[in-house]
Amino acid sequence: MKKTLVKALAVWMACAPFAARASDGRCDYKQDWLSSACERVMRVARDGTWDLYLTGYGWHIDGYDDPGSLNANSWGGGAGKHWTDMNGNQDILFAFAFLDSHKNIQPIGGYARQWYTKPVLGGLSLGGGYFAGFTARSDVAHYLPLPLALPIGSVRYRRASAMATFIPRIPGINKGDVAFFWGRYEF
CATH class of the missing domain: 2.40.160.20 (Porin)
Structure with missing residues (x-):
């Protein structure tokens, strides 16, 4: 149980910066493909x-x-x-x-x-x-x-x-x- 919790926390910490950036509607990444992917996901979630x-x-x-x-x-x-x-x-x-x-x-x-x-x-x-x-x-x-x-x-x-x-x-x-x-x- 303890190892599973540690693994889940590590994954969450790795993904948190991307989730935080996307949650406020910003998809302005330096790579165009990443911005485009973020915009597609945000459009589905929102609309x-x-x-x-x-x-x-x-x-x-x-x-x-x-x-x-x-x-x-x-x-x-x-x-x-x-x-x-x-x-x-x-x-x-x-x-x-x-x-x-x-x-x-x-x-x-x-x-x-x-x-x-x-x-x-x-x-x-x-x-x-x-x-x-x-x-x-x-x-x-x-x-x-x-x-x-x-x-x-x-x-x-x-x-x-x-x-x-x-x-x-x-x-x-x-x-x-x-x-x-x-x-x-x-x-």
């Missing part, structure tokens, strides 16, 4: 519309000794906000928690960018993009926040989306590939 997330399935594809012994029912949920640009693409902030492969709680949160096709058939569109953020697992550094960046894809019908990502095998971290699926409803 975005709320979302509801429900998680549901983790497919353990290959590399596992006994994939049947792992939890595929990744039940959980959370909330987020999105902002839609004039082309129908979205910037998304999200946070949710779910049951991982070993039935332990795994939180995740961050920023996502999705580009969508033009809607067809009364509102059906496909989306693709990426997300970057943090997660934490009990079996990897005992809940030390871990940065991640992964691709995402989605099928959206009006306000409801089925979304997915692919988590590749990383030696020393996980034993195989995983496809993770969740749903999102835009209010």
Whole structure:
């Protein structure tokens, strides 16, 4: 418990200057890409519309000794906000928690960018993009926040989306590939 608290405090201290600067609406960093990223996040936080997330399935594809012994029912949920640009693409902030492969709680949160096709058939569109953020697992550094960046894809019908990502095998971290699926409803 004490080590976990120290780790959490260290992460908070490292992120505090960025959070403080962004919280007062200033995104005037010396690097243009950092200012642009800050402005996107602030726009979603300030002007975005709320979302509801429900998680549901983790497919353990290959590399596992006994994939049947792992939890595929990744039940959980959370909330987020999105902002839609004039082309129908979205910037998304999200946070949710779910049951991982070993039935332990795994939180995740961050920023996502999705580009969508033009809607067809009364509102059906496909989306693709990426997300970057943090997660934490009990079996990897005992809940030390871990940065991640992964691709995402989605099928959206009006306000409801089925979304997915692919988590590749990383030696020393996980034993195989995983496809993770969740749903999102835009209010």
